[in-house]
Amino acid sequence: MTSTVGDNGQTDGYNFAYLNEQTKRMIRRAILKAIAIPGYQVPFASREMPMPYGWGTGGVQVTAAILTPEDTLKVIDQGADDTTNAVSIRKFFTKTANVPTTTHTGDASVIQTRHRIPEQELREDQVLVYQVPIPEPLRFLEPRETETRKMHALSEYGLMHVKLYEDIARHGHIATTYAYPVSVSDRYVMDPSPTPKFDNPKMDSMPALQLFGAGREKRIYAVPPYTKVKSLDFEDHPFEVQRWSEPCALCGARDTFLDEVILDDEGGRMFCCSDTDACEARQQAGSPDDLLDQAS
Amino acid sequence: MTPVLKISGASKSFCLHLQGQIEIEAFSGLDFTLHAGEAVGLSGPSGAGKSSLLKLIYGTYPAGAGKVEILHDRKWVDIAAGTPSQVMDVRRRTLGYVTQFLRVIPRVPCVDIVAEPLIERGADEKTARSRAQDLLVRLNIPEKLWTLSPLTFSGGEQQRVNIARGFATPYPILLLDEPTASLDAENRQVVLDLIAESVAAGSAMIGIFHDADDRAAVSTRQFDISRARRAA
Amino acid sequence: MTAPILSCREVTHYYGSQMACRNVSLDLYPGEVLGIVGESGSGKTTLLKILAGQIEPTDGTVSFAKKGGALTGLHEMSEAEIRLLARTDWAFVHQHPRDGLRMNVSAGANIGERLMAIGDRHYGNIRASAIHWLEQVEIDAERVDDLPRTFSGGMQQRLQIARNLVTSPRLVFMDEPTGGLDVSVQARLLDLIRGLVRTLGLSVLVVTHDLAVARLLSSRLIVMQGGNVVESGLTDQVLEDPQAPYSQLLVSSILQV
Numbered sequence: 139m140t141s142t143v144g145d146n147g148q149t150d151g152y153n154f155a156y157l158n159e160q161t162k163r164m165i166r167r168a169i170l171k172a173i174a175i176p177g178y179q180v181p182f183a184s185r186e187m188p189m190p191y192g193w194g195t196g197g198v199q200v201t202a203a204i205l206t207p208e209d210t211l212k213v214i215d216q217g218a219d220d221t222t223n224a225v226s227i228r229k230f231f232t233k234t235a236n237v238p239t240t241t242h243t244g245d246a247s248v249i250q251t252r253h254r255i256p257e258q259e260l261r262e263d264q265v266l267v268y269q270v271p272i273p274e275p276l277r278f279l280e281p282r283e284t285e286t287r288k289m290h291a292l293s294e295y296g297l298m299h300v301k302l303y304e305d306i307a308r309h310g311h312i313a314t315t316y317a318y319p320v321s322v323s324d325r326y327v328m329d330p331s332p333t334p335k336f337d338n339p340k341m342d343s344m345p346a347l348q349l350f351g352a353g354r355e356k357r358i359y360a361v362p363p364y365t366k367v368k369s370l371d372f373e374d375h376p377f378e379v380q381r382w383s384e385p386c387a388l389c390g391a392r393d394t395f396l397d398e399v400i401l402d403d404e405g406g407r408m409f410c411c412s413d414t415d416a417c418e419a420r421q422q423a424g425s426p427d428d429l430l431d432q433a434s
Numbered sequence: 435m436t437p438v439l440k441i442s443g444a445s446k447s448f449c450l451h452l453q454g455q456i457e458i459e460a461f462s463g464l465d466f467t468l469h470a471g472e473a474v475g476l477s478g479p480s481g482a483g484k485s486s487l488l489k490l491i492y493g494t495y496p497a498g499a500g501k502v503e504i505l506h507d508r509k510w511v512d513i514a515a516g517t518p519s520q521v522m523d524v525r526r527r528t529l530g531y532v533t534q535f536l537r538v539i540p541r542v543p544c545v546d547i548v549a550e551p552l553i554e555r556g557a558d559e560k561t562a563r564s565r566a567q568d569l570l571v572r573l574n575i576p577e578k579l580w581t582l583s584p585l586t587f588s589g590g591e592q593q594r595v596n597i598a599r600g601f602a603t604p605y606p607i608l609l610l611d612e613p614t615a616s617l618d619a620e621n622r623q624v625v626l627d628l629i630a631e632s633v634a635a636g637s638a639m640i641g642i643f644h645d646a647d648d649r650a651a652v653s654t655r656q657f658d659i660s661r662a663r664r665a666a
Numbered sequence: 667m668t669a670p671i672l673s674c675r676e677v678t679h680y681y682g683s684q685m686a687c688r689n690v691s692l693d694l695y696p697g698e699v700l701g702i703v704g705e706s707g708s709g710k711t712t713l714l715k716i717l718a719g720q721i722e723p724t725d726g727t728v729s730f731a732k733k734g735g736a737l738t739g740l741h742e743m744s745e746a747e748i749r750l751l752a753r754t755d756w757a758f759v760h761q762h763p764r765d766g767l768r769m770n771v772s773a774g775a776n777i778g779e780r781l782m783a784i785g786d787r788h789y790g791n792i793r794a795s796a797i798h799w800l801e802q803v804e805i806d807a808e809r810v811d812d813l814p815r816t817f818s819g820g821m822q823q824r825l826q827i828a829r830n831l832v833t834s835p836r837l838v839f840m841d842e843p844t845g846g847l848d849v850s851v852q853a854r855l856l857d858l859i860r861g862l863v864r865t866l867g868l869s870v871l872v873v874t875h876d877l878a879v880a881r882l883l884s885s886r887l888i889v890m891q892g893g894n895v896v897e898s899g900l901t902d903q904v905l906e907d908p909q910a911p912y913s914q915l916l917v918s919s920i921l922q923v
Contacts, residue, residue, distance in 0.1 A: 279768060279770075279771065288745075292745070292746045292749060294749065294783065296753075296779060296780070296782040296783025296784070296785075297779070297782075297783075299782040299787070300768070300771055300775050300778065300779050300782060301771075303771075303774070303775045303778055303782065303789060303792060303793075304771045304772060304775045306789055307772050307774055307775065307793070307810075307811050308772075308811070371787075372787050372788060372789040373787050373788045373789075374788055374789050374790050375789050448907070449909075450914070451910075451911035451914050451915075452911065452914055452915060452918065489906065489907070493900060493903060494900070494902045494903050494906050494907060495903070495906070495907045496899070496903060496907065496909070518885075518886050518899060518900050519695055519698070521900060522698075522885055522900070537881070538882075539853055539856050539857045539860065539882050540853035541850075541853045541854055541857065542853075542857050553864065554864065
């Protein structure tokens with residue numbers, strides 16, 4: 139089914155980007171507050187969206203609230219543009235906002251993401267919107283919302299280190315590999331959503347605005363451009379990102395986040411970039427065929 | 435002789451609220467002075483208030499009237515009117531009290547119980563333990579029992595452990611409530627020796643001795659509480 | 667005469683129209699153990715929570731002397747300040763270890779939490795402290811990575827004490843610390859607490875309904891009944907010559923073994 143677009147550029151039957159203007163204003167107010175207090179979780183009146191919780195209802199509402207007809211949208215899910223979640227959200231905004239979409243990171247003005255930050259460095263004129271399942275980093279050890287809010291208010295963040303301590307005690311190193319807690323602007327501790335910790339350094343002083351939306355939990359938070367984002371760690375167990383022993387089997391990159399792909403049921407496997415756009419761009423620049431042979 | 439304890443016009447009675455507010459008088463209008471180097475044996479029939487008098491001096495029984503003044507750090511402190519922390523300080527450094535009843539935390543080794551008052555006064559653990567062991571040897575507590583809790587001991591052994599604890603640190607004033615009761619002749623003599631040594635070293639003592647010979651042996655003077663009461 | 671470390675004046679508290687405690691004044695001096703005894707519902711736990719800054723009293727004041735400082739009213743302190751005291755200078759030992767422990771993280775993390783809360787960021791040092799404190803409370807150092815749920819009740823209670831003492835608090839609140847324990851375990855815990863009080867110079871407020879526990883731990887006692895303090899004094903005085911009718915009833919009700 140395709141949407142019909144009227145002469146005025148509006149989409150028939152839907153207000154621009156699905157949400158009504160009052161709702162968008164409410165969400166924008168929350169976003170502005172979130173930007174003003176980096177890392178602070180701002181409650182907002184999350185709406186029912188035509189998709190289930192867990193499919194990015196928070197990110198979609200944030201995207202809908204900031205989208206303009208001049209924007210170009212890119213949606214990724216675990217780095218890929220072609221997974222179900224990414225495709226359906228892209229289609230959703232094509233239908234309800236009629237904005238152009240792209241898979242190229244460099245061409246997009248708004249990038250909605252689930253669990254990755256693009257490998258290509260983002261610019262000041264871009265906005266990165268994260269889909270967040272659980273915004274509260276302290277919930278692991280303190281289930282009471284009243285208490286966690288107080289802890290945020292008073293900067294009582296010892297508990298975050300209890301979790302990291304437990305990791306080292308159990309595994310010999312900090313085994314948290316995704317949703318790795320960060321301190322934003324030396325004030326609020328924030329859950330960066332379930333992105334791999336590999337992406338944490340990219341959040342630090344990023345030129346692009348980063349917005350986080352949690353639909354089920356009704357929270358919005360933000361990291362303004364060029365804000366200090368520091369991953370929590372211990373002096374004797376400093377923060378480290380994942381490293382792979384082999385390069386991407388498709389493009390040969392050694393500095394990207396790799397997914398493990400199982401090739402057969404005899405133990406055959408290969409590693410390739412999770413960011414499909416960055417990988418394709420690199421392959422076009424010069425494909426290392428020999429690596430592909432080696433892997434299989 | 436310098437007085438170290440002055441009791442004037444002291445009275446003690448018990449009001450039993452649970453038994454129709456009965457008032458039981460232990461003694462009233464009691465005057466008594468104890469001097470340094472003195473050993474006073476309390477006498478009088480059973481129920482005359484001998485133990486009550488010791489408890490009054492120790493602050494366990496609040497006085498109904500009168501003063502119980504004790505020379506503590508060269509100052510007179512009225513136990514009957516003192517604050518709990520004053521009384522505790524007097525007990526820690528001036529007033530020793532030995533009964534025949536041992537009251538301790540279960541499962542604590544006997545040697546630690548004896549050493550505790552020394553450690554509380556700031557002795558290091560090694561010195562305290564060695565002094566405790568000396569006393570236990572003197573009081574004929576077999577070495578194999580030292581690491582056990584005295585609550586498993588016989589009555590006589592418990593009593594001797596308690597006496598060892600009471601004599602672990604020197605006190606200017608010693609209150610003794612039947613320290614020799616139910617001890618055999620040999621151990622009784624050890625206790626009498628300990629008392630005599632303390633008095634010779636300058637402690638003043640008030641004691642209750644069931645046995646008239648014991649009382650006569652350690653006392654420089656006797657004080658009949660029943661007569662004191664009548665006199666009042 | 668030293669100044670009190672904790673003091674309250676005419677503290678009264680109501681839960682709605684229900685009076686929990688009335689006109690309570692007390693002073694706790696450095697290095698002493700003060701027992702608060704009374705039957706359940708006498709207001710002793712409410713009083714403890716008020717003194718520990720967990721409940722704001724309906725009326726009256728509570729003051730605490732910070733390290734090297736004069737008595738300052740809790741009402742003059744910010745919530746952040748009181749919470750900081752609660753995890754540094756104060757300790758609170760709950761009757762049920764599960765109220766005072768994080769059951770889903772290891773013993774080491776439980777002990778280390780207070781250190782991390784005050785900014786300790788060296789894993790090796792935190793772990794070393796945790797092991798040291800396990801040994802202080804007579805728990806095998808090898809249990810440092812085990813979850814508290816695998817510990818016996820007595821061990822959990824000792825772990826709770828270790829977790830509280832790691833920041834060298836000066837003031838310890840205990841709510842029925844031996845309440846849920848076997849008698850044999852109680853004795854060992856009492857001895858441990860006494861030893862720690864002596865070696866660390868702790869000031870302790872202990873709430874208990876067990877007069878034997880009160881006798882062995884505390885030098886002074888406060889007897890509460892129906893929200894009122896009916897008697898207070900030296901422990902041996904209150905237990906051997908109780909003055910108030912209720913104290914006499916309480917003391918005469920002790921079971922003899």
